[in-house]
Amino acid sequence: MLMTPAFSPASSPARFKLNRLLCIMALGLASGLSLASADEAGEISRLLNEGRVEQASTKVDNYLRANPGDVQMRFMQGLIAAEQHKSERAIKIFTELTRDHPNLPEPYNNLAVLYAAQGQDQKAVEVLEKAIRVSPGYPTAYENLGDLYVRMAAELYGKSLELDASNKALEPKFAQLSRLLPGGDIDQQALSARTKDAPAASQPAPSPQSGSSAIAAKEPPASPVVQEAAPSPDVEQIKSVVTRWARAWESQDLESYLGAYSEQFVPAGGLSLDKWKIQRRQRIVGRPDITVKIHEVKVSVQGDTASARFRQDYASGVVKDSVHKTLRMKREGDAWRIVGETTS
Incomplete structure (x- = not known):
């Protein structure tokens, strides 16, 4: 499992909400740098995962007093400061990292997150462009820069709507761009307030396509429709x-979450089902905002058993991971429930 710290900035000052503006990837540390041991880093990650941010902060600070040059711990110190909403301290830490290790793209990326959370979008753009210059193969910076450009464009369309609510073309552009943003939420009340006196758009905007232009183009002839077999009811x-x-x-929602599991569920690591449920309660209820995104779900059914395989992106507080997961399932009456799960 790849554990990667993440920072969830507050909602953007823009007129649309962002659950997560930019993601922060794990620090890709070059050889030869001073690094904390796996045990020390793992202990701090565990404290963060449990929401014990103050303890993690104390442990990092104590370690850095004895090892002031450790890049990994300095990076963690910056993440913890961001989690504690000490933005200026976090900015200072990551700025110093970019000065001391100018070829590492991750501190630039984190600075961009902090600047964007403060509404300093142009500064965030400049920092992300630096990350790309020092590491042209760092994909996160390209994705984050794209997200930032989309957000800036949506803000400009929103401002244009304020100035000219009668322009039919603006509302669908604004809504379409907002749906592309992480979280995909648009402040409908603010949008309605700007457009309530404007005529409704004659047609909904077409869904965005790769390489599409803002200039209208003649649509190519439709391709023949290929009928695909409908998924079985069990798969759906x-x-x-x-x-x-x-x-x-x-x-x-712990009750609904645990309700997805069978009483025959076998937890990993030799835990009993009761102890596993207690552990899950501790790791779910009361945590910082949790996001769980699943992708590319593939289902295989064999009689009354089945498996569902997918990629899972998880984030909460300063903890983020991306894993491939398989849920083993069994039909119980009219319902399918989880009887086992594996993660890689």
């Missing part, structure tokens, strides 16, 4: 179970 039901399971986890 299992996908629905997986979706509800992820949403319950994300909303910290």
